[in-house]
Amino acid sequence: MNDTAIKVYSEIGKLKKVLLHRPGKELENLMPEYLERLLFDDIPYLEIAQQEHDAFAKIFESLGIEVVYLEDLVVDSLLNDEIKLQFIKEYIEEAGIKESRESSMLKDYFLSFTSPKEMVLKMMEGIRKSEINDYRGPRLADFLSNQYPFIIDPMPNLYFTRDPFATVGEGVSIHKMHTVTRNRETLFAKYIFNCNPIYKGTKLMYDRTEKYSLEGGDILILNEEIVAVGISQRTNPNSIEKFANTLLTEDSSFKKVLAIDIPKTRAFMHLDTVFTMVDYDKFTIHPNIKSDIAVYVLERGDDGNIKITEGKGSLEDILKKALNLDKVKLIKCGGNSIIDAAREQWNDGSNTLCIAPGEVIVYTRNYVTNQILQQEGIKIYTMPSSELSRGRGGPRCMSMPLIREKV
Numbered sequence: 359m360n361d362t363a364i365k366v367y368s369e370i371g372k373l374k375k376v377l378l379h380r381p382g383k384e385l386e387n388l389m390p391e392y393l394e395r396l397l398f399d400d401i402p403y404l405e406i407a408q409q410e411h412d413a414f415a416k417i418f419e420s421l422g423i424e425v426v427y428l429e430d431l432v433v434d435s436l437l438n439d440e441i442k443l444q445f446i447k448e449y450i451e452e453a454g455i456k457e458s459r460e461s462s463m464l465k466d467y468f469l470s471f472t473s474p475k476e477m478v479l480k481m482m483e484g485i486r487k488s489e490i491n492d493y494r495g496p497r498l499a500d501f502l503s504n505q506y507p508f509i510i511d512p513m514p515n516l517y518f519t520r521d522p523f524a525t526v527g528e529g530v531s532i533h534k535m536h537t538v539t540r541n542r543e544t545l546f547a548k549y550i551f552n553c554n555p556i557y558k559g560t561k562l563m564y565d566r567t568e569k570y571s572l573e574g575g576d577i578l579i580l581n582e583e584i585v586a587v588g589i590s591q592r593t594n595p596n597s598i599e600k601f602a603n604t605l606l607t608e609d610s611s612f613k614k615v616l617a618i619d620i621p622k623t624r625a626f627m628h629l630d631t632v633f634t635m636v637d638y639d640k641f642t643i644h645p646n647i648k649s650d651i652a653v654y655v656l657e658r659g660d661d662g663n664i665k666i667t668e669g670k671g672s673l674e675d676i677l678k679k680a681l682n683l684d685k686v687k688l689i690k691c692g693g694n695s696i697i698d699a700a701r702e703q704w705n706d707g708s709n710t711l712c713i714a715p716g717e718v719i720v721y722t723r724n725y726v727t728n729q730i731l732q733q734e735g736i737k738i739y740t741m742p743s744s745e746l747s748r749g750r751g752g753p754r755c756m757s758m759p760l761i762r763e764k765v
């Protein structure tokens with residue numbers, strides 16, 4: 359691993375390098391019948407979604423923040439034929455292909471790409487039955503399943519690079535995802551962190567082979583000693599304990615994990631859907647998150663085991679104590695109107711990406727919340743979001759910081 363490969367000790371330190379995935383043809387493989395399973399509520403118009411995403415990347419570039427793309431990191435990890443073959447094999451297996459005739463046909467198909475990048479993008483896009491000439495279907499099972507049109511499903515959630523793995527300090531947590539569809543995404547992380555010359559050897563805090571789910575949208579680095587993790591629809595309390603156990607070691611700066619118990623519903627999905635940090639002492643919050651929400655503190659006891667206590671007081675009190683501040687400000691998404699709050703929340707009004715203390719990237723459409731952020735002295739950079747927001751994620755979930763300056 360390169361010395362400065364990963365350094366993320368806060369949510370707000372000046373961002374230097376970030377990982378994105380520009381949405382690709384996987385979005386054109388969404389069909390109304392399968393939206394729910396693929397975790398979408400609507401079908402974004404790809405061309406516009408890409409323009410919006412390019413506008414996002416431009417904000418970073420205009421501020422001198424280096425942008426790297428997921429597919430490029432994967433390509434740079436496929437160092438030789440042996441690794442490439444193994445990668446293809448695992449990809450096919452994890453796509454649920456059990457028959458050897460089908461898997462060897464798919465292997466040949468992937469190997470027929472002369473450009474490794476095209477191959478990786480195709481893996482992300484999924485494979486329609488219609489595009490493989492010697493696909494011999496339909497078989498009996500296809501008739502029974504109403505002629506399902508894909509050999510391999512698309513991975514439309516990949517542009518939410520925040521979730522399948524998360525950088526924490528100088529390490530990474532690779533996730534066991536809550537859903538089958540998103541679990542496939544973490545194979546890319548496996549190869550990046552095992553083989554990519556820049557990222558291999560990164561300390562692993564959690565792995566995709568674990569039993570309980572943990573997703574990156576639930577992990578928020580409050581400072582170099584404390585990480586908050588949402589107990590959510592996507593993240594199981596058992597995984598938080600396990601994660602805390604590998605994070606809180608003697609040689610690490612991290613001393614505590616705060617487990618925050620949020621409602622287990624789609625509108626609240628991850629901690630970052632309802633709560634993000636925007637400055638040293640300011641956070642956005644969904645107004646339906648009660649101040650008396652349960653928070654548990656995990657730390658290493660004298661006997662070496664993880665000790666858990668219930669946090670005392672309101673969320674504000676717990677944050678003040680954790681951050682050693684006299685005051686913290688929770689900025690309500692949508693202000694005092696339950697209608698604006700619900701609408702802007704649905705379009706990720708709380709899901710801001712902090713790029714420096716007091717500076718955030720937000721969606722233009724959440725203008726009520728954005729105005730409140732400005733009144734609170736936060737500098738906002740807005741990006742268009744008509745299509746990207748249909749995937750139910752905002753600027754924070756669409757980015758994975760790789761390097762931030764220390765605050």
Ligand SMILES: NC(=[NH2+])NCCC[C@H](N)C(=O)O
Pocket residue numbers: 396397398515518520521540574575576627628630631709749750751752754755
């Ligand atoms: N960190 C986040 N809030 N991610 C949002 C992910 C949205 C995606 N459609 C999913 O359901 O998984």
